[in-house]
Amino acid sequence: MSIFQELTNRDRVFEFLAPAQSPVDVRHGPILYLEDVSVSFDGFKAINNLNLTIDDGELRCIIxxxxxxxxxxxxxITGKTRPDTGSVWFGSRHNLLTKSEPDIASLGVGRKFQKPTVFEALTVFENLELAMAADKRVLPTLTAQMKPEYRDRIDEVLALIGLKELRQAFAGILSHGQKQWLEIGMLLMQKPRLLLVDEPVAGMTEQEMERTAELLTSLAGKQSVVVVEHDMGFVRSIARTVTVLHQGSVLAEGSMDQVSSHPDVIKVYLGEEA
Incomplete structure (x- = not known):
């Protein structure tokens, strides 16, 4: 597939986009609230009366x-699946169950999938520039004039994700970890209020994992960050609050020490008898 064909793939372009600003009211509660959410697939209850609250600026780990x-x-949360029952609110004003995936992204919900999705034929700088562009149609994006404030924003994100020295490198030559950081940077270009990150350190070296931990913890307070991860060492290095899911509902919640010593978690998650 040519780079032009890749760019004109609307699903690919909009997969990681989030807005420059988010009209989310958190004065009267959390930024994300799920209540009694359930969904079944062919008789299997994937989510079962799930209740979850994420505060504004919080870093939450889900295991x-x-x-x-x-x-x-x-x-x-991102609108890809509609639950059978329950409610999902983004701030106090936005019922996410009434909105489409693009609408949810436009409110400020960004999602990072496990496999990095970057444009390998473009430079690191160009990837960030494309993610930032206000008009997401391909031709305006490619012909838009770079404003000084846009360049400053790119420089800021490059420093944050640790790729400042690789700004003119093609994304295709980056390591797996660097591609993960670049995609996080592409999300950050749009200043999302909530960032969902799925298994960010899978396949990373020890050094890359340490850098990813630094990056995600630096985002807390600026964005709300929800990290789904299997690597318990990594979770322990970044966790403030850990939520343990089992059979579609919350089994335990608290600090890493609290949940790792919880009898039910030991039994069902670690496969040991309490």
Whole structure:
């Protein structure tokens, strides 16, 4: 596929986009609120009366065994899957169950999938520039004049994700970890209020994992960040609050020490008897 064909693929372009500003009211509550959410697929209850609250600026880690409902939960938040019952609110004003995927992204919900999605035939700088562009149609994006404030924003994000020295490198030559950071940077170009990150350190080296931990913890307070991860060492390095999912609902919640010593977590997550 040519780079032009790749850019004109609307699903690919809009997959990682979030808006420059988000009209989200958090004065009277959390930034994300799920209440009694359930969804079934062919008789299997993937999410079962799930209740979850994420505060504005919070870094939350979500863990759980395979099939616990982590991916389905993120699909519901981003509008990819509609639950059978329950409610999902973004701030106090936006009912996410009434909105489409593009509408949810435009409110300020960004999602980072496990496999990095970057434009390998473009430079690091160009990837960030494309993510930032106000008009997402291909020709205006490619012909738009770079404003000084846009360049400053790109420089700021390049420094944050640690790719400042690689700004003119093609994304295709980056390491796996660097591609992950670049995609996070592409999301950050749009200043999302909520960032959902799925298994960010899968396949990374130890050094890349440490850098990713630094990056995600630096975002807390500026954005709300929800990290789904299997690597318990990584979770321990960044976790403030950990939520354990099991069979589609919350099994335990608290600090890493609290949930790792919880009898039910030991039994169902670690596969040991309490």
């Amino acid at each position: 759980g065994p395979n099939g616990a409902g982590k991916t389905t939960m993120m699909d519901i």
